[in-house]
Amino acid sequence: MIFVDTHCHLNSEQLYKDYDNVKKDAEKEGVKLFIVPGFDLESSKIALKLAHEYENVYAAIGFHPTEIKHYSDLEYKWLEDNIKDDKVVALGEIGFDLHWDTTTLEEQMESFLRQIRIAKEVNKPLIIHSRDALNLTYQALKDNDCHLLGGVMHSFSGSIEMAKEFIKLNFYIGLGGPVTFTNAKDPKIVAENVDINYLITETDSPYLAPHPLRGKMNSPKNIPLIASEIAKLRGIDINDLKTIVLDNTKRLFRIKSDV
Ligand SMILES: [Zn+2]
16 A cells, blocks of 8 residues: 655655655655645646656646746746646645735735636646635635635645535545654544545655654655654555555546556
8 A cells, every 4th residue: 555645746846856765765765655735826827747657656736825926827827727737636726825925915816716617617626825825715615606616725734623614525635754753733633533425545745754854854755754644643454555645645536447
């Protein structure tokens, strides 16, 4: 049974320069299914290229809320055209980020609405980024019937109560490095108690390296550190967790092939 990394930026500057080895190193650790989300036009193009190059790499394409400032019809048209690609399994990462102030909330909302319209045309799920904006994100997903698409709350850092609300909206919970941090509270409670049929694993590499590598550059090969911590917190066998996470991932992203 394989490990899954549902959110790794092989398309980031740090990992892309050595992506073939980064992927091979992960495979040596048993990580054999990768989803690479775009965060701007360039990284979405690279995600798509990698997905076409490797059978077990899938792409998501989309514009992160901090990256949309100068985007116009041209960039959104590219999304509309390429979201139809068979190896593009989701639109993302999109959402809200009130931590940085490169874009206003109004701009973020406009881009979000525009991108979910694109996802709705092809009925593909959403990869949601939400920083310092969890209630707002919840409301936007709810107001726009996003339960019809489903998706994942990537790098979820909210409470178990909020996790349950997102699950009711048909959104999965993506857990990564923070569940392993020694001082983590909510992520451990969520890992232990969330409906296991809505739980998926991710590294968010090159960011958020798990304990004991915290602060270093993260890579998909670190998924076993994250998955073992989740299995330990839940008191289940790691192989059972692997089976469930793979099933969840294939269901959420409508992946049909045997991996
Ligand atoms: Zn990301």
